[in-house]
Amino acid sequence: MRFLWPLIFFAFAFAQTPTGEPPPDLPPEVFRIASELRCPVCQGESAAESNAGVSQEMRRQIAEMLREGKSAEEIKRYFVERYGEWILYAPPKRGINWLLWLAPLIGLLVFGFGFWRYLAEAGRREAELELSDEELKALERRLEGE
Amino acid sequence: MRKWVYFAIVLVLGGLFWWGMQRDPGKLKSVLVGKPAPDFELSLLPPYRAEWGERFRLSEHRGKPVVLNFWASWCYPACYEEAPILEAGWRKFRDRVLFFGVNTQDREADALEFIAQFNLTFPHGYDPRGKVGIDYGMYGVPETFFIDAEGRVRYRHAGAITAAELEKRIREVLP
DSSP states (O other): OTTHHHHHHHHHHHHSOSSOSOOTTSOHHHHHHHTTBBOTTSSSOBTTTOOSHHHHHHHHHHHHHHHTTOOHHHHHHHHHHHHOGGGBSSOOSSTTHHHHHHHHHHHHHHHHHHHHHHHHHHHHHHHHHSOOHHHHHHHHHHHHHO | OHHHHHHHHHHHHHHHHHHHHHOOGGGSOOTTTTSBOOOOEEEEOGGGHHHHOSEEEGGGGTTSOEEEEEEOTTOTTHHHHHHHHHHHHHHHHTTTOEEEEEEESOOHHHHHHHHHHHTOOSOEEEETTOHHHHHTTOOSSSEEEEEOTTSBEEEEEESOOOHHHHHHHHHHHOO
C-alpha cells in the first residue's frame, strides 16, 4: 500500500491547471483559446500563461475577435494562417500527425510486450531451477547418509 | 543479438530527442512566403513625418520591392548589430528598394534614441502593441521580410542579418 502514496500524490499534482485563475480583465474564454496556442517567443509556454508582450497582444486580439462574434475555430485559424500549425499546442489529427498521437500507445505496447517476455523468461528459468520429487528425495538420502 | 536491438532503440530515441532539442522555431520557413504581404497602416515616428507623412500604409508603396524590418530598442545585441547594416543597405539600394522599420513593443523615447544612435534615415513606424508582428507571424525581433514589387513575401530572415545576406535577398526581389 505504501508504494501507492507517491502515485496518488502525483495524480493530484498533475491534475492542477498550470494557468490558475485568469486575471479578471479578460473573459475566461480568451484564456481557454489562448491555452491552445503557443507563445511565439517562449519555449514551452502557451499564450495564456506567458506574460510576454506578444502573448498579451494575442490575448487582446482573441478578446476582440470574440467580441466580433468569431468562433474559437476561426480564431485559431487566424493564428495558423500567420504562424502555421506550429502555433497549435495540439497538432491536428491527420496524416503523419497520427503517429504523434499514437506514440504513447505504441510505447506502452512495446513496453508491455517487453515486460511480458521478461516475465515469461523469468518463469521458465525458475521452472528449470526447480527440483523434481525424485531429485529431492535423492538429495535427502545423501544428506542422511553423510 | 537482443542487446543490440535494445541499444539501437535507445540510440534512435536519444537521437530523435537530441534533434528535436536542436531545432529553432525561428528557423522555420514563414508560412507567408509566396503569399501577399499583409497590409498595415502605422503612424510614423516623428523624425520621418516631414518626408513620409503622418502615417504609412504598405499597400500605397506597391511597385517597388520592400525590406520590412521588425526591431526594438530592447533587442540587444541582435538589433544593434544589424542597424548599421540595414542603414548601409538602404543608402546603397534606396533608388530601387524601399526599407521600412517596424518598431515593435517599445517605448517611443527609447526607439527615438536608438534611431539617433544609428542615424537611421529610412522610415520607421511605431507599433507599441506588436499588432503588425503578429500579422506577419513574427517569432521575435529582429526579423526581416523581403517583399517583391508585386507585394508578395519572398523570404523571411530571423535574427540579425549580415550585409552579404541582405544584399543577396535584395537582389532576389529586384525586378
